[in-house]
Amino acid sequence: MAITPLAALHRKLFDETDGVRFSTLKDRLIKKFGETDRLAVLDILTAYARDGQLLHWRSSLVNEIVKLMVPQELPAFFNWAVTTPDLAYWGIDGLLKSQGKDAYDTVVALALSSSLRPEVRAKAVKSLAVLSRQPFDAGLSPDPGHWKAESLPLEEVLAWQRAGYPDGGGFAPPATHPSLAKPQSPLDRAAAKLEKKLAFARKQDQDLARPANWLVIAGGADLAAIDERWTLPSQYRDFLERFSPLRVYIESEDYFQGLNLYGAAELLKAQHGYSCNPIDQQAITGWPAHYVVIADAGADPYCLDLSAVTDGDAPIYTAEHGRGAWQFERHADSFVAFLEEIAAA
Structure with missing residues (x-):
């Protein structure tokens, strides 16, 4: 009897010992058969997750299984996976997808277990927060692998458990200025173009527990601290007040290392290492005192020149870091104009 293409891929996957080639085979299996023979592919992936010879890929396959499955599938597999240390991280998402709120007791127990790795416990808390819409992850990194053990909100999780696992209200989007929807001035229009670009990025990846890529209304305390430090050109000061970047990071070919555009909450700290020493707050020799760093691309600063303000705006200069003395060039x-460039990147 001839071996079917699916069976051939199955055999190759289990025989492969090279991680790179295994990845190629896995991707081919999912792409070619994930829709037409989804259950058969799930059988192959779960079998490998249980007994495959490449341990790293056994763990990663659990995440692939979670994405391929539909709700209420594979409860036995995921009940087993969360008891297996190397599979528990992604197994938590699968257990919640397969059992929903019925899995809360098990996942809370994982969060509380001091015998598990911190990232697994953090993943349990994060996944519970996402499903229940409770704010356990407020202000924490979207990646629970970066959480510290002492930051785990275990008391809040236990209180939620005692209350009978009520649903929360989730997180409201940050407050934005109405001018983004109805731009009038050139500044408004440039900000609105950037907002459209950022909205696309948010659609691909956004966690409102720690929102990123937003233009938001700045806090009064942040603006007061900025005004105490500098007299900024009115166009940039207005931008910060109404369209302050919140963790804005632009990825494009124009900025091959990515561009961080600073907001009011981080502008003062962003000067550290450029104009001032963060330890003693003393000015760094060689830095032009009239330059304010408003963005960076891979630590290459983009600076507003406060000595050349005209009609409420100022030119932007940039330089490459790590070359000894700074050699600035006019960029915009x-x-x-710089904002329009970023929006079009």
Whole structure:
């Protein structure tokens, strides 16, 4: 009897010992048969997750299984996976997807277990927060692998358990200025273009527990601290007040290392290492005192030149870091022009 293409891929997957080739085979299996023979592919992936010879890939396959399955599938597999240390991280998501709120007791127990790795316990808390819409992850990294053990909100989780696992209200989007929807001035229009770009990025990846890629209304205390430090050009000051970047990171070919555009909450700290020493707050020799760093691309600063303000705006200069003395070059004739460039990148 001839071996079917699916059976041939199955055999190759289990025989392969090279991780790179295994990845190629796995991707081919899912892409070619994930829709037409989904259950058969799930059988292959779960079998490998249980007994495959490449341990690293056994763990990663659990995540692939979670994405391929539909709710209420594979409860026995995921009840087993969360008891297996190397599979528990992604197994938590699968257990919640397969059993929903019925899995809460098990996942809370994982969060409380001091015998598990911190990232697994953090993943349990994060996944519970996402499903229940409770704010256990407020202010924490979207990646629970970066959480510290002492930051785990275990008392809040236990209180939620005692209350009978009520659903929460989730997180409201950050407050934005109405001018983004109805731009009038050149500054408004440039900000609105950037907002459209950021909205696309948010659609791909957004966690409102720690929102990123937003233009938001700045806090009064942040603006007061900025005004105490500098007299900024009115166009940039207005931008910060109404459209302050919140963890804005632009990825494009124009900025091959990515561009961080600073908001009001981080502008003062962003000067550290450029104009001032973060330890003693003393000015760093060689830095032009009239340059304010408003963005960086891989630590290469983009600076507003406060000595050349015209009609409420100022030119942008940039330089490459790590070359000894700074060698600045004019990058844009104004902040609004720089903003338009970023929006089009």
